[in-house]
Amino acid sequence: MAKHVTTQVKIQVTGGQATPAPPVGTALGPHGVNIGQFVQQFNDRTRDMAGTIVPVVITIYNDRSFEFIVKSPPAAVLLKQAAQIAKGSASPRKEKVGIVTREQLRDIAKTKFEDLNSPNLDHAERIIAGTARSMGIEVTG
Numbered sequence: 001m002a003k004h005v006t007t008q009v010k011i012q013v014t015g016g017q018a019t020p021a022p023p024v025g026t027a028l029g030p031h032g033v034n035i036g037q038f039v040q041q042f043n044d045r046t047r048d049m050a051g052t053i054v055p056v057v058i059t060i061y062n063d064r065s066f067e068f069i070v071k072s073p074p075a076a077v078l079l080k081q082a083a084q085i086a087k088g089s090a091s092p093r094k095e096k097v098g099i100v101t102r103e104q105l106r107d108i109a110k111t112k113f114e115d116l117n118s119p120n121l122d123h124a125e126r127i128i129a130g131t132a133r134s135m136g137i138e139v140t141g
Contacts, residue, residue, distance in 0.1 A: 003061040007031060010057050012074075015049030018042045032064045046070060053077050072115050075131045078108045089136025102141040105129055 011027045018024055020035045024042075028035050038058070046054055055071040076088065083098030100108075109116075109124040118124040129139050 003063060003065070006060045006062050008057060008059050010055065012053050012055050013042065013046075015046035015052045015054045015073075016043050017050065018046075028058065028060075028066075031060045033058075033060055033066050034064070038066065038068070042068065042070075049073070052081075072112050075108065075112055075128050076135060078111060079128070079132050079135060079137055082108060083137050085137070088134075092134055092136035096136050096138045098137045099140055100132060100137055102139065105132070105139060 009027045011023050018039045052073050058068040060066050082100045082104040085098040089095045089097045109128050116124050
């Protein structure tokens with residue numbers, strides 16, 4: 001019997017630290033997927049991203065098997081790490097909470113380039129800069 005895609009599930013999990021508890025268990029449980037097997041495979045594949053929130057797209061087939069693709073961390077998470085802040089500003093126009101350099105911005109754009117809808121790295125940089133502005137993070141240099 002041929003495999004057919006039943007559904008795709010998108011969740012965000014901390015790299016290398018997935019557990020069968022929510023959000024993993026509640027997302028995969030209704031589809032009959034072996035949650036323990038997913039957790040083990042995910043933790044092995046994302047061990048180098050420990051502590052960083054990572055989006056994952058899980059494709060579930062009709063025989064309850066699955067495949068998953070690990071995406072790059074969200075731009076906001078990478079910007080918070082670069083600026084060394086806990087969270088963005090509640091009023092980003094008035095209150096600036098951190099600073100990132102152009103070099104840091106370019107590094108984040110390189111990391112996110114595969115997942116962004118941009119034709120080149122300069123455009124990706126502008127997208128990340130816009131995210132930084134909306135978080136109250138100032139771009140210098």
